[in-house]
Amino acid sequence: MLDYKLIEALAMVVREGGFEKAAKTLLITQSAISQRVRNLEDQLGLPLIIRANPPRATAVGSALVAHYTKVTQLERDLESALDLTTATEFLALPIGVNEDSLSLWFMNAITPLVKDRNFTLHITVDDQDETLKLLKAGQVLGCISSIKEPLQGCSSILLGKVVYHCLASDEFMDRWFQGGVTAESVRAAPVVLFTPRDMSHNLFIERVLGLPPTPYPHHFIPSIIGFEAAIKNGLGYGLLPHIQSGRLLSSGDTVEVVPGKTLDIDLYWHHWDLKAGPIRELTGEIVTFARDVLPQK
Structure with missing residues (x-):
C-alpha cells in the first residue's frame, strides 16, 4: 500500500510549483520533500516528476495527484458531514478559470459562498481550452472550459456562451x-x-x-x-x-x-463527480450565476 504522506508531498510539489514552496506549505524541510518524492518513485519504479522549472508531473504522477485530490476532498466532506470541523477552519478550493470569466463575473458568482463557508480560493488562470488539463492532473477540483466532454469520474455542465x-x-x-x-x-x-x-x-x-x-x-x-x-x-x-x-x-x-x-x-463547468460537500455547493453557485449573466442557446 502506498504511503499517503509520500503522495501528499508529490501533490504539493505539483500544486505549489516547486519543492521549496511545497516544503513551506507542509512545514517540513525541502530535503524532506525531495526524499518523500524520491521514495515514492523508488517504490513504484517510475519517474513521477519532470524536474523542470516549475516541476511537472509525469502521466503516472498526474494520476497520483488526481487521486490524492479526490481522496482529500472526500475526507473533508466526511468531516463536514460528521461535524468534525471547527468554525475557524478554512478549506482551500483549487479552481481553474479562464481570464475573461475571472475578471468579468466569476468572483461575483462565488463570493457569497466563500464568505459564508470559510473557504479559501486557490485559483489557477489558463486559457479556456487548457483548464481541463488542470483537472485531469488533479491540480484543481473544478474548472471552466470550452471543452464539452467530461473526464472520467467528472461531470460537465453548460454555463452559457x-x-x-x-x-x-x-x-x-x-x-x-x-x-x-x-x-x-x-x-x-x-x-x-x-x-x-x-x-x-x-x-x-x-x-x-x-x-x-x-x-x-x-x-x-x-x-x-x-x-x-x-x-x-x-x-x-x-x-x-x-x-x-x-x-x-x-x-x-x-x-x-x-x-x-x-x-x-460555449463555456462548461467541469468538476469531480462527488455527490456532496463543497464542490456541490460551489457548482450550484457557479451554474446559477453564470446562466444569469451569459447568453443561453
Whole structure:
C-alpha cells in the first residue's frame, strides 16, 4: 500500500510549483520533500516528476495527484458531514478559470459562498481550452472550459456562451482595413492576444471570416486591462467578450472590425463527480450565476 504522506508531498510539489514552496506549505524541510518524492518513485519504479522549472508531473504522477485530490476532498466532506470541523477552519478550493470569466463575473458568482463557508480560493488562470488539463492532473477540483466532454469520474455542465466581438480603433481601421477585411489585410494587421496559447483569434479567422489559417503579427498582453488598452490605443485589433465590448462600443472608443459578426464559444463547468460537500455547493453557485449573466442557446 502506498504511503499517503509520500503522495501528499508529490501533490504539493505539483500544486505549489516547486519543492521549496511545497516544503513551506507542509512545514517540513525541502530535503524532506525531495526524499518523500524520491521514495515514492523508488517504490513504484517510475519517474513521477519532470524536474523542470516549475516541476511537472509525469502521466503516472498526474494520476497520483488526481487521486490524492479526490481522496482529500472526500475526507473533508466526511468531516463536514460528521461535524468534525471547527468554525475557524478554512478549506482551500483549487479552481481553474479562464481570464475573461475571472475578471468579468466569476468572483461575483462565488463570493457569497466563500464568505459564508470559510473557504479559501486557490485559483489557477489558463486559457479556456487548457483548464481541463488542470483537472485531469488533479491540480484543481473544478474548472471552466470550452471543452464539452467530461473526464472520467467528472461531470460537465453548460454555463452559457461568451459572445466575442472583434474590435479596433478608428485609427487602426483606417490604417489596416481601409480596403476591407481581406485575406491580405488579415495577414498584415497586428493582433492582440492574451497568451501564446490563445487560439480564439484563429477560430475567428476560420469560423467567422471563412479564411484559411494564416500567420499574422501579434502582441501578447496577459491582462484584461492591458488588452483593452492596446485595442483602444490602436496597437492591434482583437476579440473582447460581450460584457466588455458593449461598453467600448457605446463609448465610441472602438468599432467592430466586422459589424454584426461574432465568435460564440460555449463555456462548461467541469468538476469531480462527488455527490456532496463543497464542490456541490460551489457548482450550484457557479451554474446559477453564470446562466444569469451569459447568453443561453
